[in-house]
Amino acid sequence: MKVMIVVTHLLGSGHLARALILARAFQDAGHRATVVSGGMPVPVLDRGDVPIVQLPPVRSDGVNFTRLLDAKGASVDQAAQEARKAQLLHQIDRIGPDVLITELYPFGRRVLQSEFTALLQAADQTAEPPLICASVRDILAPPSSPAKADRTHGVLARYYDAVLVHADPHVTPLDASWPVSDGLRPKLHYTGFMAPTDAAPYRQGAGEGExxxxxxxxxxxxxxxxxxxxxxxxxxxxxxxxxxxxxxxxxxxxxxxxxxxxxxxxxxxxxxxxxxxxxxxxxxxxxxxxxxxxxxxxxxxxxxxxxxxxxxxxxxxxxxxxxxxxxxxxxxxxxxxxxxxxxxxxxxxxxHAPDRGPALSGFDGARETVRIVAALRAQRA
The missing domain is CATH 3.40.50.2000 (Glycogen Phosphorylase B;)
Incomplete structure (x- = not known):
């Protein structure tokens, strides 16, 4: 499968980190994965093992997620937003994905609704539309009004085949932070928590006793x-x-x-x-x-x-x-x-707290995501 993962982190870098973990899991399973990133570059996360396409980057104005700033701290104007949208549409034409995954959207990133809507419409109009999935963490920012939740559910009903929830439903079900409607519930697929694989055993060194x-x-x-x-x-x-x-x-x-x-x-x-x-x-x-x-x-x-x-x-x-x-x-x-x-x-x-010890299970969400997506794609074949 050709997989296109679209992500824009606006404040922290967690969304990009998860997108890259997911892309590596697809690659490890023999698929071709590309991450299209619209946030600020984070060199420490880029190992060079996953193709990353960088859109003109934006970030939020602190915790004001309704105002976008560019790399120089200036407000992002309409021309810059149109340039991002054009590059995003070029990438879906270039990659021709079998699977399109949007990180967080449409549960968040509403300030980028125009470019995500254009992307979803372009995907939907291709000769062989990709499987479209939303990828979300365990806990979301609750909608500030029922109308916002309804708009999100409308986008999911119109374009999305699945919502991949990277959590354990017995620990943090999506209902804990988001009003899950009867129409949304059948689209939910819990993957378990998603963590990177360890590249090497941990040895003594920096951090010891610190x-x-x-x-x-x-x-x-x-x-x-x-x-x-x-x-x-x-x-x-x-x-x-x-x-x-x-x-x-x-x-x-x-x-x-x-x-x-x-x-x-x-x-x-x-x-x-x-x-x-x-x-x-x-x-x-x-x-x-x-x-x-x-x-x-x-x-x-x-x-x-x-x-x-x-x-x-x-x-x-x-x-x-x-x-x-x-x-x-x-x-x-x-x-x-x-x-x-x-x-x-x-x-x-x-x-004085008792030892907790490392948690050893329940973190294979990336590989489980690949399994779920492959099965859903096969069902459409």
Whole structure:
């Protein structure tokens, strides 16, 4: 099968990370997969093993997802949006996919509705229309009104063959965050959680006994790093090393600023591709609670303090963190309660928590997605 995965991440990089995990799973099964990305490039995610077509990139204006900015921070005008749409339509002609997968849309990315609608219409009008699937994480941003949910359900009914939910329905059913209608329910296919495969065994090295602090791959999390520096400064006597991993499209300025105020027990560096290996060796993790990070921590069995991203009207990470807090070795701090002192108290509480151990099953969602999609495609043959 020829598979085309379309994704635009606007704030963090989790959507692109999942799209690439999925593309690799299709390739491993002998299919041809191409990722068409409309968000800002994230070099740390690009291993060179998956074809990535880059549209003129856009990002959100912070948590204002109704305003798009270009790579220079300027508002995206109509001409730029039309250029993106033209390139997207060119790619569906060039690739000629048997399967078209849209990451998050139509459950989100409504600001990009024009280009997604053009894409879906073009796919629908081909001589042999592809199987069309939506790919979504475990928890969605709930619709702000019944009308918005109805519009989403209308798009799904008109164009989509399936909705691939990368979750365990016994842990986080889609109903927990989205009103699943009678028309939508038959289209749902739960794949299990989706995690990358490990390239090599974890050996001793960086991260051993450290506190690993991260804030995803986007341009957020400054409050977490600031609180961490205060906590590390207060905890210098315990001899433990703190490692801050700073993401974003251009992290150099943030790195310089943080290093100016860092005590000697703190290492500050750019996000690393071996983040998962660091977690396996760490004493504890401090992070937000995005889908990919939460799975990494569960698989590593790492003690963790989650500070869910809750700016604006965001509730996804709070829902996920609250569910995970039932497990041993996990503490949750609201952003409004985060200080150096509260962070230290949370980390001290983790020392007395029972070991959770690595979670070893339930994360084969990428391969299960390939199996589901192949079966659905075969049914149409």
């Amino acid at each position: 506190i690993i602090v991260s804030a995803g791959g986007g341009d957020v999390g400054a409050h977490i790093f600031e609180a961490t520096l205060r906590a590390a400064r207060a905890a210098r006597a315990d001899g433990r090393l703190w490692r801050l991993l700073v993401g974003g499209a251009q992290p150099e300025a943030r790195l310089r600023q943080l290093r100016e105020n860092a005590p000697a027990n703190v290492i500050i560096e750019a996000t690393r591709p071996d983040f998962r290996a660091l977690l396996h060796r760490a004493a504890a993790s401090v992070s937000m609670c995005g889908y990919n990070t939460a799975i990494d921590i569960l698989q590593a069995g790492c003690r963790s303090v989650f500070i869910p991203f809750d700016a604006g009207d965001e509730v996804e990470q709070t829902i996920r963190a609250t569910a995970l807090a039932r497990l041993p070795g996990i503490e949750v701090l609201r952003s409004a309660d985060l200080t150096g002192e509260t962070l230290l108290n949370a980390l001290r509480a983790l020392r």
